[in-house]
Amino acid sequence: MARFEKVVICGVGLIGGSFALALKAAGLVGEVVGLGRRSETLEDALHLGIIDRIGADWSDALNDADMVFLGMPVGQMEAVLLSMVPYLSDHTLITDGGSTKTDVVASARAALGARIGQFVPGHPIAGAERSGPSAAQPELFQGRRVVLTPLAENSPACVDRVRVAWEACGAQVCNLTPERHDRTFAAVSHLPHLLAYALVHEIADRENADQLFSFAASGFRDFTRIASSHPEMWRDICLANRPALLAELDAYLTQLLRIRVLLASSDGPGLEILFDTARKARDAWFGGQGVTSEE
Numbered sequence: 001m002a003r004f005e006k007v008v009i010c011g012v013g014l015i016g017g018s019f020a021l022a023l024k025a026a027g028l029v030g031e032v033v034g035l036g037r038r039s040e041t042l043e044d045a046l047h048l049g050i051i052d053r054i055g056a057d058w059s060d061a062l063n064d065a066d067m068v069f070l071g072m073p074v075g076q077m078e079a080v081l082l083s084m085v086p087y088l089s090d091h092t093l094i095t096d097g098g099s100t101k102t103d104v105v106a107s108a109r110a111a112l113g114a115r116i117g118q119f120v121p122g123h124p125i126a127g128a129e130r131s132g133p134s135a136a137q138p139e140l141f142q143g144r145r146v147v148l149t150p151l152a153e154n155s156p157a158c159v160d161r162v163r164v165a166w167e168a169c170g171a172q173v174c175n176l177t178p179e180r181h182d183r184t185f186a187a188v189s190h191l192p193h194l195l196a197y198a199l200v201h202e203i204a205d206r207e208n209a210d211q212l213f214s215f216a217a218s219g220f221r222d223f224t225r226i227a228s229s230h231p232e233m234w235r236d237i238c239l240a241n242r243p244a245l246l247a248e249l250d251a252y253l254t255q256l257l258r259i260r261v262l263l264a265s266s267d268g269p270g271l272e273i274l275f276d277t278a279r280k281a282r283d284a285w286f287g288g289q290g291v292t293s294e295e
């Protein structure tokens with residue numbers, strides 16, 4: 001397997017840090033250079049052994065770099081790409097881990113111009129509600145999917161190189177178009193985050209919030225875990241995927257109204273059918289993840 005002698009991670013948090021650690025564990029990388037917004041974060045990443053050194057600037061970091069991984073919130077990507085492009089050489093591959101793809105591809109086209117073929121967009125479907133380098137783990141991507149949304153301008157060799165890197169991290173790679181990607185994740189990732197934030201916010205706003213939280217147990221914990229996720233990251237994702245997310249929100253509101261009608265009319269059989277259908281679908285999905293559900 002061809003090694004990456006020098007990888008630059010710009011945005012060394014949960015995802016960028018885990019990618020670096022996984023590549024290191026696979027023995028696929030020589031030197032990992034970190035760049036970022038805050039020097040304290042980069043110092044942490046250095047002390048945790050995620051990066052081998054902190055890049056002085058783009059010129060230093062990109063010198064002889066084989067690959068650059070963008071691990072910052074999607075709203076930052078265009079500015080970051082614009083700042084790196086003057087120092088980019090022909091052989092350096094760029095990829096990212098952003099949770100939305102249509103906007104990231106548009107940002108990359110605007111910033112990279114004729115160099116767009118060097119950018120292979122990606123998204124690991126693995127993560128956590130924790131952020132920063134201290135949350136990074138080498139096994140985060142083991143057995144998880146990574147979606148690539150290759151561009152017409154990408155050479156098959158570039159796409160293959162990014163696929164190989166993710167496979168070395170233990171991931172299974174598949175391809176989607178950016179539009180299909182964004183519609184899919186609006187439904188199964190972005191909407192759930194919006195709902196978790198909404199529920200916690202609604203409870204927290206009440207006068208007796210402390211008392212309510214004191215009784216909240218595992219059901220509340222499981223439903224709301226992802227409301228502890230990074231607010232800036234989720235602001236950017238929601239705004240970037242606004243049309244698809246609004247459509248999912250409308251579908252969910254329709255479902256809630258349907259449940260409201262069943263409840264208001266004390267329609268026990270109707271509620272039970274709906275719950276049973278949902279439980280079967282959830283169990284089938286969960287079982288397919290290689291985890292057995294509880295009765």
Ligand SMILES: NC(=O)c1ccc[n+]([C@@H]2O[C@H](COP(=O)([O-])OP(=O)(O)OC[C@H]3O[C@@H](n4cnc5c(N)ncnc54)[C@H](O)[C@@H]3O)[C@@H](O)[C@H]2O)c1
Nearest residue numbers: 011013014015036037071072073074098099127128131132
């Ligand atoms: N958290 C998840 O579960 C998850 C999963 C898959 C993909 N993603 C995506 O991965 C990316 C990173 O998410 P994360 O969870 O690792 O976040 P994180 O907060 O752990 O890390 C982001 C890092 O980017 C840095 N950063 C922010 N702005 C920057 C800039 N302008 N230039 C350089 N560095 C900058 C931050 O300082 C931080 O170190 C996001 O695009 C997110 O959508 C997140």
Ligand SMILES: O=C(O)C(=O)C[C@]1(C(=O)O)C=C[C@@H](O)C=C1
Nearest residue numbers: 099124125126127128129189226
């Ligand atoms: O496990 C979590 O905390 C996540 O939210 C991970 C999760 C998701 O499954 O929705 C979040 C955002 C991503 O872009 C990919 C994965």
